[in-house]
Amino acid sequence: MNPGSTTTVSPWFVRPPSDAYAARIFCFPFAGAGASAFSAWPAAIDGAEVCPLQFPGRENRLGHPHYGTYENLADSLAQQLEPLLDRPYALFGHCAGALPAYETALRLAARGLPAPGRLFVSGQPAPHDAPRDRMLTMGEPELRAELAAFLRGRGIEPRPDMIDLGMLVLGRDHAAASAYRREPAALDCPVVVLRWRDDPDVGPDALDGWREYSESVRFLALDGGHYAFMDAPDGLLEHLSSWRHDRP
Numbered sequence: 585m586n587p588g589s590t591t592t593v594s595p596w597f598v599r600p601p602s603d604a605y606a607a608r609i610f611c612f613p614f615a616g617a618g619a620s621a622f623s624a625w626p627a628a629i630d631g632a633e634v635c636p637l638q639f640p641g642r643e644n645r646l647g648h649p650h651y652g653t654y655e656n657l658a659d660s661l662a663q664q665l666e667p668l669l670d671r672p673y674a675l676f677g678h679c680a681g682a683l684p685a686y687e688t689a690l691r692l693a694a695r696g697l698p699a700p701g702r703l704f705v706s707g708q709p710a711p712h713d714a715p716r717d718r719m720l721t722m723g724e725p726e727l728r729a730e731l732a733a734f735l736r737g738r739g740i741e742p743r744p745d746m747i748d749l750g751m752l753v754l755g756r757d758h759a760a761a762s763a764y765r766r767e768p769a770a771l772d773c774p775v776v777v778l779r780w781r782d783d784p785d786v787g788p789d790a791l792d793g794w795r796e797y798s799e800s801v802r803f804l805a806l807d808g809g810h811y812a813f814m815d816a817p818d819g820l821l822e823h824l825s826s827w828r829h830d831r832p
Contacts, residue, residue, distance in 0.1 A: 595645055596664045598638050607632035607672040607701075607828055610665065612681035612688075615719075615761060616731075616754035618643035621678070625816045630825035632674070637661070642753045650756045654764045658687035666697060674702040674827050678813050680717070680761050682708035686797070689771050699773040702827040703798075706778040707786045707810055710793030711766035718785060720762050727754060737811065768796035775801045776823065782809040 593600055598619045601608060609632050613621040619636035620643060627634060639657065640648035651657040661684065669692070677685030682705035689703055709716065719730065731750045735742040775798040777791050788803070795801050806812070806819045813820055 594664060595640075595648065596638055596661070598636055598644070601635050601668055602633055605631055605633035605671075607674075608635050608668060609633070609674045609676055609824065610685075611636045612675065612677035612685040613637070613639065614679035614681045615757040616642075616750060617681075618645075621814055624814060626821075629821055630828070632672075632825075632828065635668075641756055646753075651760065653760050654684045654687050657684045657760070658691050661688045662691035662695060662697075665692065666695065669698050672701050672828055673698075674704060674824075675700045676704040676706070676824070677708065678706040679708050679810070680714075680757065682706065683711055683714055683761070683764060683766075686711055686771070687766075689773065690769060693772060699771070701773065703771060703773055703775045704778060704824065704827075705775065705794065706813055707780055707783055709786065709790045710768070710797060711764070712768055712796075713790070713793045714761065714764055714766075716790075717761065720758060724751070727751065734811070738814075768793075770796070771798050773800075774798060776827075777801060777803045778813075778820070778823070779803065779805045780808050780810055780812055781805055782807070782812075786810070 605628055609629060611622045611634060613619060619638040622634065622636040625634050638645055639651060641650035651660065675685045675689060685703060689700055693699060722730065728747055728751060731747050731754065732742045735746065775794055777794045779786065779788060779791055791803065804823060806817065808817060
């Protein structure tokens with residue numbers, strides 16, 4: 585274990601969170617993905633440790649029972665994160681990962697725990713608009729084609745076994761997304777809504793519903809497509825580095 589690491593080893597983290605940083609950013613992956621979605625991110629952003637979350641039922645946790653619903657996932661995460669809220673923190677969720685991030689923030693508040701300094705939501709309509717996600721209406725052939733296109737976009741030639749495994753994870757995640765229903769409930773923290781300019785499916789109108797989720801909601805547009813966040817572009821890192829210094 586690294587000298588700055590905490591003593592608690594949890595399967596929810598690909599590396600133990602460290603005591604060496606002044607703040608933390610907990611990162612929620614999108615549907616069908618795991619913590620490796622953040623593998624190109626730096627270890628820390630302006631003194632805030634990047635802490636990718638590893639949901640059960642994928643990657644090194646493939647044998648662990650799937651979380652079932654976003655509500656179950658948020659309940660588990662609130663318990664896991666509680667001892668790590670001893671310093672300022674933010675939550676970042678991309679696409680469907682923004683929904684359990686929001687649910688987790690609600691549960692932390694219900695426990696009387698410190699609120700996040702920011703909730704960053706990237707490329708995802710608000711919870712009450714989430715059932716409109718086009719991927720939830722796709723059949724298996726379309727989803728397989730989407731997975732293949734995603735892998736090729738990451739420079740990976742998809743093999744049939746890779747697609748089969750991806751479909752297994754994505755199918756369970758989509759079941760959770762399809763079952764999710766939530767009317768707006770405001771958070772006691774600022775929300776930053778990130779839009780990717782080259783994302784044809786999630787434009788400004790699709791994101792407007794987030795206005796109901798906090799008294800402080802800021803909308804920002806970044807260059808790139810839907811999965812550009814994975815490469816930690818400078819524009820994204822700039823916004824993620826400012827949350828501890830900016831006023832809401």
